[in-house]
Amino acid sequence: MSLTAPRHSRMPPVAPTTRENRWMRRSVKRALGFGVLAAASYAVWQAFARRSASSSTVGSTTPGGTAWEPQPFPFPPQPRVDTSTPWIDAAETGACPAHHPVKAKLTSGIFHVPGGANYARTQADRCYLSAEAAEADGLRGAKR
Numbered sequence: 001m002s003l004t005a006p007r008h009s010r011m012p013p014v015a016p017t018t019r020e021n022r023w024m025r026r027s028v029k030r031a032l033g034f035g036v037l038a039a040a041s042y043a044v045w046q047a048f049a050r051r052s053a054s055s056s057t058v059g060s061t062t063p064g065g066t067a068w069e070p071q072p073f074p075f076p077p078q079p080r081v082d083t084s085t086p087w088i089d090a091a092e093t094g095a096c097p098a099h100h101p102v103k104a105k106l107t108s109g110i111f112h113v114p115g116g117a118n119y120a121r122t123q124a125d126r127c128y129l130s131a132e133a134a135e136a137d138g139l140r141g142a143k144r
Contacts, residue, residue, distance in 0.1 A: 087129070087134075094123030102127065104139050111141060113142075118142060
């Protein structure tokens with residue numbers, strides 16, 4: 001038994017690839033290859049731009065009072081906390097950063113320390129360095 005189709009098959013014969021079809025395929029492949037190369041180049045360029053932008057902030061101070069201190073090669077820059085201010089404003093979500101963990105509600109005059117009963121659900125107005133700093137500002141501690 002032969003693996004080729006018999007001559008009396010009803011399938012029309014496949015036309016050989018013409019020169020025009022080969023040229024079109026080659027052009028499409030080149031265009032796709034150029035597009036992939038351009039996309040990869042753009043991604044590398046953006047990665048270097050982000051890296052250089054983030055490295056320019058090393059040693060600078062952010063609005064929250066945190067400065068970045070350079071570290072040896074394998075480690076990323078570490079935040080340096082500005083302890084000159086005893087409190088900072090809380091984020092829009094009411095969360096406090098790790099360097100000012102005490103949450104305070106100004107309307108009630110109460111502050112919450114980490115691990116307290118209502119600490120997780122409190123939407124802070126201000127964030128303090130310590131409970132002592134909050135007490136010095138006229139707030140009282142939450143009942144446990």
